[in-house]
Amino acid sequence: MAVTSESPSTSAGHAHEGTYAGGLLSWITTVDHKRIGVMYGVSAFFFFLVGGLEALLIRLQLGSAENTLIDPDLYNQLFTMHGTTMVFLAIMPLSAAFFNFIVPLQIGARDVAFPRLNAFSFWVFFLGALFMNASFLFGGAPDAGWFGYANLTSTQYSPGMRVDFWVIGLLVLGVSSIAAALNFIVTIINLRCEGMTLMRMPLFTWMTLITSFLLVMAFPAITVGLVLLMFDRMFGTLFFNPMAGGDVLLWQHLFWIFGHPEVYILLLPGLGIVSEVIPVFSRKPLFGYAFVVYSGILIAFLGFGVWAHHMFAVGLGPVANTVFSAATMLIAIPTGVKIFNWIATLWGGSLRLRTPLYFALGFIAMFIIGGLSGVMHASAPTDLQQTDTYFIVAHIHYVLFGGVMFALFAGMYYWIPKVTGRMMSERLGKAHFWMMIISFNLTFFPQHFLGLHGMPRRTFTYESGLGFEAMNLMSTVGAMLLGASMLIFIWNVLATLKKGAPAGNDPWEASTLEWSIASPPPHYNFRVLPAVGGRDPLWAEDLTEAVPGDDPSTPEPHMPGPSYFPFATAVGILVLAGGGLTLTLPVVFVGVALILFGIYGWAFQPLEH
Amino acid sequence: MSQTDAAAMEMHSATGLPNRKVLMWAFIGSECMLFGSLIIVYMVYRGKSLVGPYPSDLLNIPFITVTTFVLLMSSLMMVLALSAVQRGDMKWGKIWLFMTALLGMVFLGGQVYEFSHFVHEGLTLKTNLFGGSFFLLTGTHGAHVAVGVLWLLSLVFMAQRGKLTQANAETVEIAGLYWHFVDVVWIVLFTLIYLLV
Amino acid sequence: MTQTHQHADHAHPSNRTYILVAAILGVITAVEVGVFYLEALEPVLVPILLVLSAAKFTMVVGFFMHLKFDSKLYRVLFVGPLIVAIAVMMAMFLLYGVFRA
Numbered sequence: 001m002a003v004t005s006e007s008p009s010t011s012a013g014h015a016h017e018g019t020y021a022g023g024l025l026s027w028i029t030t031v032d033h034k035r036i037g038v039m040y041g042v043s044a045f046f047f048f049l050v051g052g053l054e055a056l057l058i059r060l061q062l063g064s065a066e067n068t069l070i071d072p073d074l075y076n077q078l079f080t081m082h083g084t085t086m087v088f089l090a091i092m093p094l095s096a097a098f099f100n101f102i103v104p105l106q107i108g109a110r111d112v113a114f115p116r117l118n119a120f121s122f123w124v125f126f127l128g129a130l131f132m133n134a135s136f137l138f139g140g141a142p143d144a145g146w147f148g149y150a151n152l153t154s155t156q157y158s159p160g161m162r163v164d165f166w167v168i169g170l171l172v173l174g175v176s177s178i179a180a181a182l183n184f185i186v187t188i189i190n191l192r193c194e195g196m197t198l199m200r201m202p203l204f205t206w207m208t209l210i211t212s213f214l215l216v217m218a219f220p221a222i223t224v225g226l227v228l229l230m231f232d233r234m235f236g237t238l239f240f241n242p243m244a245g246g247d248v249l250l251w252q253h254l255f256w257i258f259g260h261p262e263v264y265i266l267l268l269p270g271l272g273i274v275s276e277v278i279p280v281f282s283r284k285p286l287f288g289y290a291f292v293v294y295s296g297i298l299i300a301f302l303g304f305g306v307w308a309h310h311m312f313a314v315g316l317g318p319v320a321n322t323v324f325s326a327a328t329m330l331i332a333i334p335t336g337v338k339i340f341n342w343i344a345t346l347w348g349g350s351l352r353l354r355t356p357l358y359f360a361l362g363f364i365a366m367f368i369i370g371g372l373s374g375v376m377h378a379s380a381p382t383d384l385q386q387t388d389t390y391f392i393v394a395h396i397h398y399v400l401f402g403g404v405m406f407a408l409f410a411g412m413y414y415w416i417p418k419v420t421g422r423m424m425s426e427r428l429g430k431a432h433f434w435m436m437i438i439s440f441n442l443t444f445f446p447q448h449f450l451g452l453h454g455m456p457r458r459t460f461t462y463e464s465g466l467g468f469e470a471m472n473l474m475s476t477v478g479a480m481l482l483g484a485s486m487l488i489f490i491w492n493v494l495a496t497l498k499k500g501a502p503a504g505n506d507p508w509e510a511s512t513l514e515w516s517i518a519s520p521p522p523h524y525n526f527r528v529l530p531a532v533g534g535r536d537p538l539w540a541e542d543l544t545e546a547v548p549g550d551d552p553s554t555p556e557p558h559m560p561g562p563s564y565f566p567f568a569t570a571v572g573i574l575v576l577a578g579g580g581l582t583l584t585l586p587v588v589f590v591g592v593a594l595i596l597f598g599i600y601g602w603a604f605q606p607l608e609h
Numbered sequence: 610m611s612q613t614d615a616a617a618m619e620m621h622s623a624t625g626l627p628n629r630k631v632l633m634w635a636f637i638g639s640e641c642m643l644f645g646s647l648i649i650v651y652m653v654y655r656g657k658s659l660v661g662p663y664p665s666d667l668l669n670i671p672f673i674t675v676t677t678f679v680l681l682m683s684s685l686m687m688v689l690a691l692s693a694v695q696r697g698d699m700k701w702g703k704i705w706l707f708m709t710a711l712l713g714m715v716f717l718g719g720q721v722y723e724f725s726h727f728v729h730e731g732l733t734l735k736t737n738l739f740g741g742s743f744f745l746l747t748g749t750h751g752a753h754v755a756v757g758v759l760w761l762l763s764l765v766f767m768a769q770r771g772k773l774t775q776a777n778a779e780t781v782e783i784a785g786l787y788w789h790f791v792d793v794v795w796i797v798l799f800t801l802i803y804l805l806v
Numbered sequence: 807m808t809q810t811h812q813h814a815d816h817a818h819p820s821n822r823t824y825i826l827v828a829a830i831l832g833v834i835t836a837v838e839v840g841v842f843y844l845e846a847l848e849p850v851l852v853p854i855l856l857v858l859s860a861a862k863f864t865m866v867v868g869f870f871m872h873l874k875f876d877s878k879l880y881r882v883l884f885v886g887p888l889i890v891a892i893a894v895m896m897a898m899f900l901l902y903g904v905f906r907a
Contacts, residue, residue: 624877624879625877626877626879626880630880631879631880631883634880634883634884635883637883637884638883638884638886638887638888639887641884641887641888641890641891642887642890642891642894644891645891645892645894645895646894648895649894649895649898649899652895652898652899652902652904653898653899653902653904655904670839670842671839674835674836674839677835678832678835681828681831681832681835681862681866682828682832684828684866684870685824685825685827685828685870687870688824688869688870689821689824692821692824782872785870785871786871789866789867789870789871790871792866792870793863793866793867793871796859796862796863796866797859797863799859800838800855800856800858800859804838804839804842804851804855805851805852805855
């Protein structure tokens with residue numbers, strides 16, 4: 001990448017020509033949170049395109065009734081991988097990219113608490129993502145849905161390796177997520193700069209903290225479910241075997257005990273981004289900061305109490321359905337609180353209508369629509385009509401695409417100048433926005449009607465004459481345009497890298513610490529660790545010594561050196577996964593040996609060497 | 610575990626608390642959910658096996674009481690080890706660490722004996738729901754104990770080579786937190802599996 | 807500023823206290839097993855065992871893991887997820903009728 005730090009980068013004894021300089025080996029062994037963030041971001045966006053391609057193929061197939069473009073078997077793989085890819089390989093790592101790059105800067109730290117663990121998390125994710133997608137080359141991709149219901153996933157109904165790829169792939173990805181979440185919990189708790197109490201932290205950092213807690217509490221549930229499934233498939237246990245008294249619903253419970261907090265894991269980082277963008281582009285501090293924080297915490301806690309709203313149709317009984325229904329409706333409240341606070345922030349603000357704000361506003365509008373359909377299915381009786389239809393598909397995409405992705409794009413447009421040191425084209429950004437929001441609605445709004453008219457999910461085609469054709473065609477056309485809109489974004493990024501105007505430290509006149517240093521930041525972030533006296537430190541009336549910036553008279557801090565042990569350990573995990581997949585013991589042993597080698601090497605390697 | 614602290618990185622702690630200790634407690638929080646989920650599986654399937662052997666046929670309370678006691682005493686060894694290392698008494702630190710690991714291995718030996726006895730009596734992972742959920746729950750716990758033993762023996766080895774000193778007391782403390790947690794999980798499992806039949 | 811040593815700031819149980827705690831744990835375990843075998847106590851077996859286990863749990867966490875004497879932050883990190891785990895467990899036990907005789 002031809003991007004270098006704006007500040008003078010000469011230094012004796014430490015070879016760094018720029019924040020991103022260095023060959024492949026330097027990227028494989030880096031422990032710098034900024035580089036790791038960039039790697040997450042690029043990989044995640046790549047997989048976003050992969051998942052998008054899967055979606056386009058789905059939409060092409062559904063564009064006309066009784067279409068034969070994609071056969072049922074491939075169709076099942078496509079919708080399974082679309083969901084799995086978007087959730088685990090696109091949105092989560094994209095959020096991780098922001099956690100990585102931005103959070104240490106926002107709290108005035110030089111890196112995360114455990115830089116090598118951070119690198120490890122990335123490599124495990126990356127190799128896990130490759131592992132999961134390798135399935136396409138080895139007998140077919142997972143095809144039992146992104147939620148893998150038992151006992152469709154048993155060896156009886158899903159022979160071959162497809163579901164094994166899914167199970168083992170997700171177990172591997174879980175390791176990455178939990179490691180990263182633990183890292184961020186310690187980082188945010190312990191590495192805040194002087195004066196930055198919890199209630200003075202930027203909102204994005206707050207949401208990262210809450211999301212990290214959600215991650216470490218939710219993933220164990222799916223880990224157990226996946227282990228049960230893996231044991232059933234590999235060792236013939238009976239956990240989901242109805243003939244032996246096993247309960248297939250136990251899978252659903254364990255999956256959704258994870259799955260519902262998971263959607264808040266997907267959402268909260270986006271909410272954090274929007275809570276940063278709106279104040280900056282309204283030139284007003286966030287209205288009701290404390291309320292926004294507390295509602296985030298409340299959403300996280302309540303998120304563990306609503307999982308069975310995904311199971312209203314399985315026959316849990318009226319008491320269970322009522323309890324979960326009520327809890328689900330309750331969750332709408334803290335979410336609503338946030339929306340009111342954003343609107344109150346915009347109100348009376350001096351709005352700067354730049355691309356990040358466009359996407360933040362688009363987020364609010366689309367997310368409200370998604371929230372409205374969500375409240376509709378919070379009611380169990382209503383949901384019986386809507387579940388497993390396209391009405392739910394519409395809801396999901398309004399909250400996850402219209403919601404989360406719009407928020408993540410807001411974050412990209414907001415922070416890419418900080419990451420690259422260059423300004424993006426406003427013209428292209430707005431073109432991207434308008435094309436995206438129009439085509440997005442064209443794609444997904446008709447799906448509400450399709451659902452209400454009875455079109456079921458996850459079916460590779462529909463009969464002609466049922467009245468589904470027009471809406472599906474609209475949706476397909478919308479999807480094609482939506483895909484094309486991404487090209488505008490990609491073009492914008494490439495043009496930015498090549499010839500974007502220099503961004504300087506703070507092109508947006510923002511309020512948080514990441515904007516007090518160069519773009520991109522020097523590898524040590526802050527020469528002198530800052531001290532803050534309140535929220536929005538860069539907007540403080542009295543800056544005094546609060547934010548010294550990159551004062552060249554102070555010597556450059558010495559940062560931890562690179563390490564290959566995180567990568568080695570990750571490779572060991574991949575090998576172990578391969579051994580588990582094929583049930584070859586020697587490979588398993590090699591994997592374990594590599595992991596042990598990696599861990600011991602890592603443990604005994606000093607952090608700076 | 611690492612030879613150098615994060616102190617070398619000139620990172621100050623906003624709370625005054627060591628990074629690795631905060632990490633271990635957060636990790637332990639996560640483990641509560643892991644074992645919680647496994648316990649859910651066990652309890653949900655309790656009494657639901659369609660064929661035997663059943664718990665009442667196999668569970669040997671007196672034997673497991675002894676191994677439970679052994680594990681509890683290993684926690685005592687662990688705090689004594691930490692206390693010694695914090696005082697700079699590396700000789701007793703090493704001894705107590707080794708004793709902890711030893712008692713851990715005795716516990717594991719007891720588990721292995723119990724497991725092989727059960728298998729001999731016809732209970733495997735695949736026999737029924739009891740077999741699957743029992744071996745998975747106690748097996749996961751046993752795996753955690755095994756990792757702990759490995760960790761402790763590594764510390765003993767390091768101490769033997771003079772690489773573990775009073776300055777590394779935090780390392781021992783963190784290993785101790787892990788070890789005690791594994792013991793605490795067993796306290797719960799002992800009650801749920803063996804006594805609440 | 808680097809990490810401060812916590813140990814000097816907090817009350818430290820002596821070895822004698824630890825041994826005492828271990829002894830109590832041993833006694834409680836014996837009582838648990840005794841209660842298990844006493845048929846007369848069968849109706850109250852479950853509550854007694856739950857209380858006794860909770861006591862052992864609290865003592866190991868409080869004394870051996872030092873939570874009683876350490877920063878409150880650790881308590882939050884542990885108790886938060888513990889509460890969520892217990893709540894989810896209870897909900898699942900209710901859903902599956904685990905408490906029904």
